[in-house]
Amino acid sequence: MVSPALAAPGLRLDARELLALREEALRTERALPASRRPGAVPAGAPGAGMDLREIRAFAEGDDARRIDPSATARTGMPHIRSFHEDRDDTLLLIVDFRRPMLWGTGASLRSVRAARLAARRGWQAVARGASLAAIGVSAEGVAAIPLAGGVPQMVRVCHMLASCHDRALAGGGVVPSLEEAFIRAMRLCPPGGEVLVATGPDGLAPEDEPALARLARRRLVRVLLPLDRIETAPPAFALPLRAGGRARLAQLRPFDHGALAQRLRVLNVGLEVVADDAG
Template sequence: MVVSIAGALNQPGLRLTAGELLALRPLAPAAGRHRPATRRPGALPARFPGAGMDLRELRAWVEGDDPRRIDPSATARTGIPHIRSFHEDRDDTTLLIADFRGPMLWGTGDTLRSVRAARHLAAIGWQATMRGGNVAALVLTEAGLASLSAGQGDRQMAAVAQMLAGEHDLALTRHRSEGGGLAALAGRAARLVPPGSRIHLATAPQGIAPDDLSALARLARRRRLIVSLILDPAEVAPVPRALAVTDGAAFLMGRLQALDLGAELARLTAIGAQVEQVPS
């Protein structure tokens, strides 16, 4: 669906474009990238032996080895028991979750929080792509959820960029409503990516309700959950002078205070999430 964005909203920092997300692609492969030996897309060989598809070693059996790994062919050929071990496949799948609900469609600087969140997630997606991993995406708006199944390569990141830009346009033009919380996306996220995956959630501190914590905790049990709190300049370094606030009829003077995230960080850490603060 194509949404027409015109006037004041069609400005850099307010409207998100796929082009700016595609421009975040690194010019060269990430340092330390290696080509996985495993043949399963989006999986990397771990450093320890396991039950993957790719041969790790073939050697003589010693006391303590698992007899189920004895290789009949090598044993018959040498007359000595040999075992065969394989690399344990480790999923390198990254799920990018963008929160485009009301608290994210706001900002006191030159860029909406939602736009900064999309840029942050796109950079993470490009890093995963450059090391050969899978990338999936999930967007939460007031109207519900939109998802993109995992895939690899530049073409997948182009699809991610188009999805983020399109859903952001829709979020800007829709009437505000009582949309679902983060709890609504936990089940969808679990179906999109397997255990062992990374999940990057970009949201605002105001976007995490107490009822969301149990759902996020379930995600964090078998996946690595990283919550990126997108902070506004007014929350990090508010202006020191008093500001006038009006409802159109009356005026009040007040001072902004820096946001205290201590309690929020403690709650998220307690459920097993890793938290990072993303300032302007």
């Protein structure tokens, strides 16, 4: 149960505020893309279609049935044929509610802003007829809603995110990794789909990277990074910091997301920074 002290807007996530984002999302959503079947848009994702995309070196996890004999014989190394496919218009939302996300100096906790960002993208996906799934990660574990479409599905997602956030506020101090969420995501989101991961600057641990790289191999994966104002425009003066029984003055620096962007780029993952309190 969430303490009454945490029931204020911006601290507790209310499903009603996520549901209310529907109209805002509809105003910003572009027209439905042309497609050859409901829920599909032409895309350049590698898949099992008929149009050749590239011939490249074989990598772990590739389908051995696609090995190209000529390129393999010519180079002396296994090469495969990669084809274009129609990308399913599928969106998977992964929202991080672990303890480091339960923080903020603005009007809302980072965790609440992350959920709002994800909900906006979810409503936009519903508006264009996409299928949707969602994962919430907290100290209580991983909660998931399998793939489905339509407004009722997004309503379920909103309630799941709010419930998961409540459990995070009431939970203990265990900080699980995102690896389990990424492994679950590979089952929830088909190849060619899109995955949005809303987390913080320190949300991705080194041990999460192999699973994230596998997830991004045949999916469009982006990290949504809602930054706090103190991370983008810290005070120009030193602040007192206390850790245990020790105290000191320290000058804060703006968060530089360049290193994180490069780290994600190696994994074939994009980064979208939200550097204000609009979330």
